Amino acid sequence: MTPEDRQTLIDRLRMPLRLTFAGLWAERLARGFWPLWSLLLAVLALLSLGLQDHLSPNGLLGLLALIGVLALWSVWYGWRNFRRPLKAEAMVRLDASLPGRPLSALADTQAIGAADAASRAVWQAHLRRMADRAASARPVAPDLRLARRDPYGLRYIALTALVVALTFGSVWRVASVTGLGPGPAQALIGGPTWEGWIQPPPYTGKPTLYLNDIDRVTFSVPVGSRVQIRFYGEVGAISLAESVSGRSGSDLPAPSEPVQDFTIAQSGSLGIEGPDDRVWNIVALRDTPPEISATDEVTREADGRMKLQFTAKDDYGVTSGRAVIALDLPQVDRRHGLTIDPEPVEPVVLDLPLPITGNRAEFTETLIDDLSKHVLANLPVTVALSATDAAGQTGEGAALHITLPGKRFFDPLAAAVIEMRRDILWNRDNAARTVQILKAVTHAPEGFVRNERAWLRLRVxxxxxxxxxxxxxxxxxxxxxxxxxxxxxxxxxxxxxSARERLRRAQDRLDEAIRNGADPSEIEELMQELREAMDDYMRQLAEEAARNPDSQAGMEQEGMEMSGDQLQQLLEELQQMLEEGRMAEAAELMEMLRQLMENMQVTQGQGGQGGPGQQSMRDLAETLRDQQGLSDDSFSELQNGDGQQDQGQDGQQGQEGQDGQQGQDGQQGEGQNGQQGNRGQGQEGVGRNGQGQGLADRQQELRNRLGQLNGSNLPGAGSQQGEAGRRSLDEAGRAMDEAERALRDGDLPGALDRQADAMRAMREGMRSLGEAMAQDQREQKGGGQGEAVGRADPNSARDPLGREPGDGARIGSDRNMLQDEDGDRRAGELLDEIRRRQGDLTRPESERDYLERLLDMF
Structure with missing residues (x-):
């Protein structure tokens, strides 16, 4: 390794080594002196929160002495545990963070083989490899974890206290501690000096004022602000002159008292007399009581709840509010059960809602509560609104004289029961009168009391x-x-x-409101009431059908059935007219709806031949046939591609499926005619609405029909076969729902798959339900008559192969097929034609897949 390489490596290691060395300093200072800085943080937090202002001078001196002792101990503890780090320790820590300790390796010398050239070359290669590793060195972070040294988390407690103090206190309040000793001016020049603060009430949110920095002669502060002034130096050299506290006599301390502490109660002057005279004119801002008032009349919700909108405001914010509802006895109509004096009734006290977030200085809220069960419901009452601010002042609004809203009862008997209930709550001496009246009401219930359960409970x-x-x-x-x-x-x-009567009354009220030009809010409330009455009426219709499974409950006018969806569509159209302001048209539609409901009647008649169970099975069979027709039309749509077919093609397709039956019987059953008409209508919908939309609408109608049938009087309730059949119908409904979504998305192949699944599930469900119905009938009439009980209606329609529905309303039967050679021949011809077309490779792949599914199905 050359000297230039060594110098380059040293330059690269200089910064990581310095940072690692600094980390050692931070680590050892933190471990040694953590008690000291925790103590400093805690003391700063206490002083920022103003602890010194609540202690006497002697108590504060004692606290400072204790803090000084703890600080000396912390310094001793830190000095004892602190060990000054060395650069060599930083080098060792940095070397330990690298693989192979390259820094130690670079400091080594070759012990043997120095005279061998090959050995020296190996050694130099080793040094270069270690140098490369050392060049990648990064600073080592210090270990500042103190959990083992501070098991109680005292450092975190001190830090949290400081954050709270900085949030809710002020660091400027720390300077007030200097009032215990000579001030800075006295320390420098030996003369007297002073300091002063004005602290407004905390709920005002205003900051603390430091009098020494206020140059204005006149300023304003809220009433209740606390004034603290401290004099330093020779006693008597500085004095206080003030007229804002309203103190006099023995309550007034000596003007030269070193510590002056009082509260501003009125406007006046505040002056410091001494070497540095200062005088201020203080305007005391009084905290006015809150104001509250109702912004609108008390209204009644459709369910009987009271709704009261109010507005409240205050200088600094409302903290609470309440509404007191008391009986307005002079306004009560003292007749019937109210002629005697009432028993003591405690006023109803309701807490007013306040804004959860935001400013509460001025706001508008709505009180909503249900007092329908209270004795004061529908009686004259007074409503007193009040609001309270943070200073404890309460403001009251003008009393409201209203009739307390309650739930409305339109049925005469229900209204009578509620009136007798009110009389008992008014005074218990009305019990005998209540019994007498209700006995007279319920003496001859025929034609008057329509709910037998209610009549029995009332008699009890x-x-x-x-x-x-x-x-x-x-x-x-x-x-x-x-x-x-x-x-x-x-x-x-x-x-x-009664639900029908409620619906009629809701219609009459809405009709009258439209014709009299009521305001939109009232019309909206009446419209919602009409919707609820309509929903209640439809629900009662469904419950009536469930209670009488052998009868059919429906709504019809002159032989024309109307569904709940059609009624809801009329209501939506009426709602749209009202929103657009077309009152004349809305009145005409309302009149038409009223006449429609008057002419409607709940009809009850015997079900189809064979009982309700067989009628439900025949309806399922018709739904299956319609689903098969829809699947055929979906496949035709997939072949055509453009989704357009003329009406002549529709008629031809609808007729094609019936040729075999007409050839055999010379007539068509009622169910097939309905199917044929549905197909024609559906195909026209495809042409008008675009590809797949008409098919999707037909699929939705079939899904809704299946849902209604699955919830109707199907046979086999509680049996294993019956429950299996219902599960299969639920599966078919889900498949129909997926097929509808696929049709609306234009995914015809996917829709065909889902339709095939739906038909398979329906066949399985009908098979299970048929077995359950046959079992029920055999148990009811004995084994000798079991064969005749499950026989299908001879007037029912035949399937496309000319077969009659078999036992349990199944599609076809083996017995019919065996006895009809012509039907057997046609079935064979159909299967051969399907196999031929499925094997024709020139046909589209989607068509051959569909034909393959048909072969698997049949």
Missing amino acids: ALRDLDTRTDGLTIEQRDAMAETLWDIALMIEEGDLA
Whole structure:
């Protein structure tokens, strides 16, 4: 290794070596003197938070003495444990961080073989390799971990205290410690001096003022600001003259007292009399009480909740607020159950909502609460709003005289039950009157009480109330009130007729609001109420169908059925007209909807021949046939490519699938006619809406139909076969949903795959359900009649191969195929044609894949 190479290596190692050496210094200083700097941080944090202002001079001197002792111990501890690092130690640490310790190797000399040229060449190569490794040296970071030396984390506690002090305190307050000894001016020239601070209340967020730096003659501070003044030097050389504290007599200390501490209570002057006279005129800014007021009238939400918007403001921010709701007895209509004096009713106290973030000096919020169950609901009350600030001052707004909103009950019986509930809560002496009235109401329930469960619960409650001749306790009264509330809700919301009445009333109110030109907010509320009433009515229809599986519950007008989706579409159209301000058109549509609902009736009739289970199975079979037709149309769409077919092609395709059946029977069943019509309509939709959209709409309709059938009265509930069939139908529904998405995305091959999966799952589900239905019928009528029970309806449609639906509404049966040679021949011809086309390599690959799936399926 040449001297030039050695010098170059030394230059490269100089900076890493210096940094490693500095790291050794930092590491050993931290290990030795960590108690000292932790103590300094803790002391600085305490002084910044103003601890010295809360201690007497003697107490502060004692604290400083303790700090001095701890500081001396920390210095001794650090000096004892500190060991000055050497450059050689830095060299060793840097060398240890490199592979093979190249720095030590470069300092070695060749012990043997120095006279051999080959041995010297090997040695020089070794030195060059070590020099290359040494040139890649990086500074070694110091090890500043002190967990083993500070197991209690005192250094972190001191650091956290300093961060808190810098956030909420001020480092300028540290200077107040100098008031214990002679000031800087006295130390330099031996004359008297002073220092002063004005600290506003913390909730104002204003900074502390240092009087020595204020050159203005007049300035303002909030009332309640704390003034601290310290005099240094000869006692009596400097004195205080002030008129801002409002102190007098014995409360007023000597003007020359070295420490002056008081609070500003009023505007006035503050002066320092002495060698350096200073006078200030202080304007005391009073903290005014907060103001609060309601910005709008109290309104009622659709579910009966009270909604009150209010505005509050304060100089420095509102900290809390509340609304006190009390009975306005002079405004109560004292009739019926309210003629006697009420029992004491505690006012309702509600906490007002405050902004979670942001400034609370001025804000607008909305109080929303549900007091429908309270005795004051729907009675005249007074609402007193109040707000409190950080100074403890409370401001009250003007009292509101309102009728406390509550839940509205449209059913007459429910309203009567709620009124009797109110009378019991008003005064327990109304119990006998309540029993008498409700007994009269429920004496002849036919035609008046439509909910039998509610009527039974009401009779039980009346019997319980009638037996308590010795009066009701408060606990019994509250329990009875809760029971009557539940009964009223059951009457109001749990009956189809009452739901229909609620819908009619919601329509009438919205119609009247539109015609009278109500404001948009009221119309929006009534529109939401109409939607809820419509949803409730449709839900009651579904529950009625579930309770009566042998009947069909539907909505129809002059033989035309209407679905819930069509009604929702009408409501959306009405909503759009209202938003666009087309009130005349909205009124006409509202009138049409009202007449439509008046002419609608809930119809109940017997299901199809063979019972509801077979009717559901026939509906599933028709859905399967429609899914097969949709799959055929999807394949035709894939072949055509452009997605356009004229109406003549549609009719030809719809007729092609029926030739075999017409040749045999000379007629078509009702189900096939419906299928043919659906296909024609679907194909026209494809031509109008673009490639795949009409097919996707038909797929969506089939998926919805399957979902309704799967939730209807399918046979085999609770049996193993029935549950297996329902799982297969759920799988078919998922496959239909995926096929719909594929059609909307234009992925026809993927849609064909999903449609094939859906048909396979439907066949498996129908097979399981058919077995479950046959088993149920054999158990009900005995084994001798089991064969006739599961027989299909003779009027049902045939499948494309001329077969009648077999037992359990399965598509086709082996018995029919064996007895019909013509059907067997046609089936063979169809299979041969499918095999021929699938083996034709000139046909598109997608078509041959589809034909292969057909062969696997059949």
